[in-house]
Amino acid sequence: MTGQVETRVRYAETDQMGRAHHSHYIVWCEMGRTALMREHGASYDEIESRGVMLPVTRVEVEYRVPLGYDEAVRIDTRIRSIRSRSVTFEYEVYRSSDEALAARATTMLVCMDGDGKMRRIPEDVMEALRAAAA
Amino acid sequence: MTGQVETRVRYAETDQMGRAHHSHYIVWCEMGRTALMREHGASYDEIESRGVMLPVTRVEVEYRVPLGYDEAVRIDTRIRSIRSRSVTFEYEVYRSSDEALAARATTMLVCMDGDGKMRRIPEDVMEALRAAAA
Amino acid sequence: MTGQVETRVRYAETDQMGRAHHSHYIVWCEMGRTALMREHGASYDEIESRGVMLPVTRVEVEYRVPLGYDEAVRIDTRIRSIRSRSVTFEYEVYRSSDEALAARATTMLVCMDGDGKMRRIPEDVMEALRAAAA
Amino acid sequence: MTGQVETRVRYAETDQMGRAHHSHYIVWCEMGRTALMREHGASYDEIESRGVMLPVTRVEVEYRVPLGYDEAVRIDTRIRSIRSRSVTFEYEVYRSSDEALAARATTMLVCMDGDGKMRRIPEDVMEALRAAAA
Numbered sequence: 001m002t003g004q005v006e007t008r009v010r011y012a013e014t015d016q017m018g019r020a021h022h023s024h025y026i027v028w029c030e031m032g033r034t035a036l037m038r039e040h041g042a043s044y045d046e047i048e049s050r051g052v053m054l055p056v057t058r059v060e061v062e063y064r065v066p067l068g069y070d071e072a073v074r075i076d077t078r079i080r081s082i083r084s085r086s087v088t089f090e091y092e093v094y095r096s097s098d099e100a101l102a103a104r105a106t107t108m109l110v111c112m113d114g115d116g117k118m119r120r121i122p123e124d125v126m127e128a129l130r131a132a133a134a
Numbered sequence: 135m136t137g138q139v140e141t142r143v144r145y146a147e148t149d150q151m152g153r154a155h156h157s158h159y160i161v162w163c164e165m166g167r168t169a170l171m172r173e174h175g176a177s178y179d180e181i182e183s184r185g186v187m188l189p190v191t192r193v194e195v196e197y198r199v200p201l202g203y204d205e206a207v208r209i210d211t212r213i214r215s216i217r218s219r220s221v222t223f224e225y226e227v228y229r230s231s232d233e234a235l236a237a238r239a240t241t242m243l244v245c246m247d248g249d250g251k252m253r254r255i256p257e258d259v260m261e262a263l264r265a266a267a268a
Numbered sequence: 269m270t271g272q273v274e275t276r277v278r279y280a281e282t283d284q285m286g287r288a289h290h291s292h293y294i295v296w297c298e299m300g301r302t303a304l305m306r307e308h309g310a311s312y313d314e315i316e317s318r319g320v321m322l323p324v325t326r327v328e329v330e331y332r333v334p335l336g337y338d339e340a341v342r343i344d345t346r347i348r349s350i351r352s353r354s355v356t357f358e359y360e361v362y363r364s365s366d367e368a369l370a371a372r373a374t375t376m377l378v379c380m381d382g383d384g385k386m387r388r389i390p391e392d393v394m395e396a397l398r399a400a401a402a
Numbered sequence: 403m404t405g406q407v408e409t410r411v412r413y414a415e416t417d418q419m420g421r422a423h424h425s426h427y428i429v430w431c432e433m434g435r436t437a438l439m440r441e442h443g444a445s446y447d448e449i450e451s452r453g454v455m456l457p458v459t460r461v462e463v464e465y466r467v468p469l470g471y472d473e474a475v476r477i478d479t480r481i482r483s484i485r486s487r488s489v490t491f492e493y494e495v496y497r498s499s500d501e502a503l504a505a506r507a508t509t510m511l512v513c514m515d516g517d518g519k520m521r522r523i524p525e526d527v528m529e530a531l532r533a534a535a536a
Contacts (some may be wrong), residue, residue, distance in 0.1 A: 008299075
């Protein structure tokens with residue numbers, strides 16, 4: 001299943017080229033990932049409060065169409081693959097007005113405990129991820 | 135004594151008006167405050183690790199001269215006043231090339247414990263603040 | 269009339285105190301201002317495309333209640349006063365879950381032409397501002 | 403030749419995991435790229451003022467070691483490849499205290515005119531890039 005979130009390009013997110021700066025797309029992807037997990041019963045905030053962290057270890061973004069100030073943007077998030085200690089999400093960023101594909105992105109997250117050691121994804125989080133991926 | 139830090143306007147900090155977005159000045163002030171405290175033996179990171187927090191409760195910024203991409207900027211930080219549970223910093227932001235005063239700012243921070251309750255500023259932090267203010 | 273926008277605290281907006289960093293409130297206020305103007309027929313993007321700029325010259329924020337990751341936030345924006353060359357907006361930032369007032373803010377914007385000189389607010393923008401203030 | 407820039411992790415750049423949020427590394431890489439080009443006589447600001455833009459069309463970042471608040475960070479920037487209409491930069495982000503490699507990144511930029519059409523990189527910029535790559 002696909003998680004969807006919508007946002008608008010904030011003025012603070014534009015740069016002097018007059019378009020959304022490329023670094024913000026990564027934050028929008030994070031919004032999509034948060035929403036997808038929340039929809040499937042895995043609140044990232046709650047996961048972290050148990051001492052389990054899912055830091056991002058890899059990001060790839062391919063930019064296709066620039067996005068301007070106040071333009072409505074939709075982020076579609078999917079789970080590409082799940083392993084015992086990591087999960088890979090993929091994203092499509094659309095310009096809402098005409099459904100133009102503005103960017104594609106991928107992020108890999110690994111599961112760590114509070115000391116920064118790799119660990120298995122907890123079973124309930126794994127179930128939520130599998131449900132989100134189904 | 136005055137703490138000084140220098141930075142350059144990052145491309146990501148510009149907006150489509152072609153100037154540094156006003157929200158970033160607050161982050162630059164934080165850099166100045168961090169540096170001033172570090173110079174006087176009060177590492178904010180170390181303070182926080184003891185469960186003492188100094189969140190910002192008030193910000194005022196007056197913008198005078200716009201700053202463009204890659205322009206060198208200097209932030210001068212001073213302590214305006216110290217109370218038992220709060221401290222007020224003031225800042226001047228200069229464009230380095232011609233010493234133009236680009237902005238003035240003030241922030242008030244209060245001292246809290248890990249539960250978010252107001253508490254007295256610890257004595258060693260107080261001493262560092264007094265030294266910084268002298 | 270009051271413009272309202274809603275957002276959620278993004279993970280990227282949290283800091284190591286576990287709350288939304290104070291600089292982001294200024295960006296949220298900008299979202300509120302953009303929405304209020306858009307509702308009253310004054311698209312800020314369209315204004316700028318005519319060579320008229322409304323840079324922020326003064327910001328004040330008073331922070332009351334911290335906001336955590338993924339918390340829903342509502343920004344209410346009002347116009348406090350309008351002059352021939354400037355306009356002052358005020359904002360209330362609410363935590364949506366319990367309507368707690370998280371912050372109050374004020375921003376003053378001045379009207380400039382493309383060369384950075386002060387100028388009168390164009391008549392159609394003035395009308396939109398008056399309608400928004402009514 | 404390698405361009406080097408140094409920065410410190412700003413408090414505003416930390417997230418509630420207590421580390422620099424992954425989106426900021428992209429901004430640090432931009433600082434490195436800006437510095438490398440400036441060192442070789444190609445001011446990006448001056449290039450843009452001639453109506454030539456170099457938007458980022460691809461970003462890859464691999465994160466290895468987390469970076470904490472106020473940690474000194476060094477970014478080494480190199481040019482990987484130059485084509486007539488695009489240039490690829492690569493970056494290594496180091497934790498200054500122990501030279502730990504914190505991240506590796508790559509960005510591809512394409513050359514566009516003011517209307518967003520692909521164009522050849524201007525000859526003087528190309529020379530600066532070649533000098534930077536030598």
